[in-house]
Amino acid sequence: MTAPDLLNPAPDASPKRPRGRPRKTLVERDDGNRRQHLITAAARLFRRQGFDATSTRDIAAAVGMHSGSPFYHFKSKNALLYAVIEEGMHSAITRQTAALQEDAQAQVGHPLGQIRALIRSHFETLLGPGNDFVPVMLYEHRALSERQRTALTQLREDYEAPWKPVLQALHDSGHLQASVKLSRLLILGALNWSVQWFDQKKGASLEELTQAAIALFFKEC
Amino acid sequence: MTAPDLLNPAPDASPKRPRGRPRKTLVERDDGNRRQHLITAAARLFRRQGFDATSTRDIAAAVGMHSGSPFYHFKSKNALLYAVIEEGMHSAITRQTAALQEDAQAQVGHPLGQIRALIRSHFETLLGPGNDFVPVMLYEHRALSERQRTALTQLREDYEAPWKPVLQALHDSGHLQASVKLSRLLILGALNWSVQWFDQKKGASLEELTQAAIALFFKEC
């Protein structure tokens, strides 16, 4: 405990608000933090309990707010879900782009190296520590509104776009036998489903997972 | 319309109940039908809207009951969910067993024929018309109680048991390169995810899907 001073005034000295106009940068940073805390907490709860089974009161409590306060930051529970999903897709696309660039610098764009980068990056997005955002998208997007779903479809297409030429090249070179379209759907499904069974503590590492997936899907020629 | 008789008494002749002790077989058959209607309607609604987003009133209305009546047949909404899932797993196991027997008679147990039968049967369980039960299991089992989940784990192990020796044989013969355990998890994931994107109206048939999956996962040697 410190004695009352200018920053911690005695109770009789208007304890409610700081004097003068609040500094804008500080206020915005605080707002951004609170909003971000809500998104992060919501992602975790939505992933663990599901969207419907998570109340906005749960989320408020997780960040130390009262029950009505999340609606100061988000106009509805749905908007909060969409914010979670949008952030997940943006970071997934960022991670994927970086992985492809790293690979391009190392290997002059061999398609097997590219698909390896895509799969490894995808596993990290799904299974990396604290990465609850994309799993929420995969399993809770049904709760989105029509307009939100439309916007999400665009993000998913952006994300999947780099897979198509890589799989086409692997098909042309004989490493992939099934059709490119069905292969993409089946491969992404196999990866996405890992959210259901992968256990960080025991079992395989993401690197082992990646190698197994490549050995399963692609021929050596 | 038929004239009032012993089976359809006139209104003044105690219309509430038939006289005497109800014939047990008839009563049980009626109960079974109502119960079965509830399970079927619940499966459809749970699949379309999710478990949490479906109210017991929705289910009651779908079979022409009033709001409290489903609880005459099931002691809780959860018990109804478990009935849906249990029926789905039983019919999946039955279908799978029959598929393996058909294949055994035709091909003397070639592992490639066996895996083909397993995959084709799995797609039918997931994507066949009216087969909502197993998809509900895949996406709503989180809502089960601990005891229900334990019982379900046994059913899932029973279902997956035939896959292990078949995949092991394919691994030994060089048709499968990745480890048997990770292969099984990734393959079943790829198939299960088809629930998310398969459209009965357009797109591929279950037969084309099966062929694509086999071409994707297994080497020709």
Place this chain on the structure above:
DNA sequence: CCTACCGATCGGTAGG
């Protein structure tokens, strides 16, 4: 961002 609150909905039950 808190306080106090509202209308709606939900799973479930008693009693017949």
Place this chain on the structure above:
DNA sequence: CCTACCGATCGGTAGG
């Protein structure tokens, strides 16, 4: 299986 109902919870809001 219906009728009538209950307690609890929930998303969301007004007003500060």
